[in-house]
Amino acid sequence: MAEPEPLPPDLSALLAGGLPRMTVRVALPDLRPWYGGNVLPGVWSFGAEAPGPHVAVVAATHGNEIGGAILLDRWLRAGLRPQRGRLSLVFANLDALSRFDPEDPTASRFIDEDLNRVWDEETLSGGRRSSELRRARVLRPLFDTVDVLLDLHSMLWPSDPLVLTGQPRRAARLALDIGLPPLVVADEGHLAGLRIIDYARFGAPDGPGVALLLEAGAHWETATVETMEAAGARLLRHAGMLPAAEGPAPASPAMAGPPRLAEVTRTVTARTPGFAFLRPYRGGHVVPHRNTLIALDGEEEIRTPHDDCLLVMPSLRALPGQTAVRLARFVEDQVET
Template sequence: MKDDRMAFNIEAPDLTQERVGNVGVPGVWHFDSGKQGPSVLITALVHGNELCGAWALKELLAHGVDLQNGKLTLMFCNLEAFDTFDINKHDASRYVDIDFNRVWTEERLSNTSLVETRRAAALRPWVEQADYLLDIHSMHEPAPPVVVAGTLPRNIELGVQAGMSEYLIVDPGHPDGVRMRDFGRFGQPSDDACALLIECGYHGDLASIAMARFAVQRILALSGIMAPDRLPPKWLEQHQKPVLQPTVLTVTEPVVAKTMDFTFTEPWQGMEMIKKQGTIIGYNNGEPVKTPYDNCTLIMPSLRQLIPGVTVVRLARTEPTRND
C-alpha cells in the first residue's frame, strides 16, 4: 500500500536569478547594513533534494533584505546537485560525488577532484566570517522537525532559546565526516560563534517550507539584525510561535551500517521512544541492533541513503526538563 506521507509535493524553485549572487560567487548573497552587529549566515541546498530552505531564501530575496544592523549572507550551497533534481528520483540529487555536509575538514577541503569539495572550498570564506549559522535541511522520512545543536553549551542554549521545533538534538556528528555546523569557529569551545542545523520535516512535505521560514525568522530575531516586521508578510501570517521548552535529546551513539545488509524490524519514522533496554530495532550485517537503555529515542532512522559507513539511525536519551 502506498504511503501518502511520502508524496513529494514541493516543486523545485526556479533559481535563475538567485544563483547569480551579488559577490561574484554563484548562489551567494551578502548584505551589510553598515552598522555594527553580528554576521549571520543562512544556508540552503546543502543537499540538492532538500528544497524547503531554497524556497525560504528565494522568498526573502524577492521581498528584499532590510537589515537593522550587522550583516547577512544567504547561500544556496550545492547547486550542481540541485541541477540534477528529478521529483521521481529525488534521492539521487542529494549530492554529486560526496555528501556536502561531510567535507568540512582541511584534508577534504583541499581535494579539488570532487564537485562538493570544490564548492565547499569556494564557500569557505563566507562560512568562516559568520558569527551565527542557520543550516536548513529536510528529512528522508516523514517525521517531526528537529533542531541539531551539536554538543557545545552555547549552541544548545541558542537552540532552546530559538524554540524552532519541539525537539532539540545534542549530538557530535557523523563518523564519516564533519558537518558545516561543526566546522572552524562553530566547533571551538573557546569561541562564541553559534550554529544550528534544522531538519524541517520530510523533503516533499509543504509544511517543511513553513518551518524553514519560521527558522529564518527566529535566527534573524535572536541575532538582532532583522525584526519580524521586515520579513515577507505571508511569513508572519503563519502565526507560528516559539516552543517554550523543547524536549532535549542527547545522542549517545550512532548506528552505522557495516555493509549493505541492514534492515529495521519495523518501519521506524523517527522520534519513537522504545521503552525497554535490549529491544531489537534492526539487524546490521546479521547482528541484532539493540536499544542500550530504557526509553531510547530513535533519531531520523532511514535506509534511503544506505551504503557501508553511513549513519542509519541515532540513539538518544531524553534530558531532564530545565526549570530555570
C-alpha cells in the same frame, strides 16, 4: 511522550526492501536570477548600518532538498534586509540543485560526494578534488566570517522536525532559546565526515561561531518550507535582524510544546548491506525500555542502551557506512541559558 502517528501503509514495504512513494508537492522556482550572487556565486550578502552579528542561512547543502532554496528565493524576491549586522543567504550546492528533477527527486543529492561530509581541515586543504570540494573551498572564506549559521535540511523518512547542534553547548543553548522546532538534539555527527555545523569555527569547543542544522520535515512538502521560514525568522529576530513578531506563529502539533534537549548516547552506523529495523520506526519515537531489540546488522543485534530511548532520524534503507539511527536520552535539567 505520546505514541507517534502511524506510518503511511506504503512504508511497510520497506521491511521487504521496497521504497516509499515519493511525491514532490512543492515547485522549485526559477533560481537563475540568484546564481550569480553579489559576493560569491550563489551567495547574497547584505549589511546594515547598525553593527551586529553576521548570520548565514544556508540552503541546498544537498541539492535535492529544495525547501530551503524555495525559502531563500522567497526572501530575496521580498527584499529581505537586516536591521543590523550582516545577513548572507547561501545556495550551497548549486551544481546539484540545478539538476533537480521532480521525476527523480533523490538523484541530485550531490554530484560527486556529500557536501555535508567534507568540512575537516585535512579534506578542505588536501589534494582531493570533486565538485563538492570545489564548492566547499569557495564557501569556506565566507563561513570563516560567520557568527551564526543556520543550515536548512529536510528528510526522506518520516520524522518530527528537529534541530541538530553537534557537541558545542553554545549551539544547544541557542537552539533552546529559539525553541522552534522544540526538539533539540546534541549529536556526534557522522563517521563518514564532518558537516558544516562541525567545521572548526562552529564545532570546536572554543570556536567563535555557532551553527544549527534544521531538519524541518519531509522532503518536498509545503509544511516543511513553512517550518523553515518560521524557524529562520525566529533566529533572525533573536539576532536582532528583524522586528519582534507581532503575535505567536501558528504551530503544528509537532512544533508545539516547550523546547527539550536530547543528547545522543550512540550513533549506529550500518556495517552490512543487510541492516534492517524490525519495524519501520518513525523519527521521534521513544522506546520505553532498555535492551529492546530494534534492528539487525548482519548478525549484530542493535538494542536500546537505556530506558526512554529517543530514535533520531532512523534511516530505513541505510547502506554500509551510513548513519542508520542515533539513539538519544532526554536531558531533563537542560542547558543553562
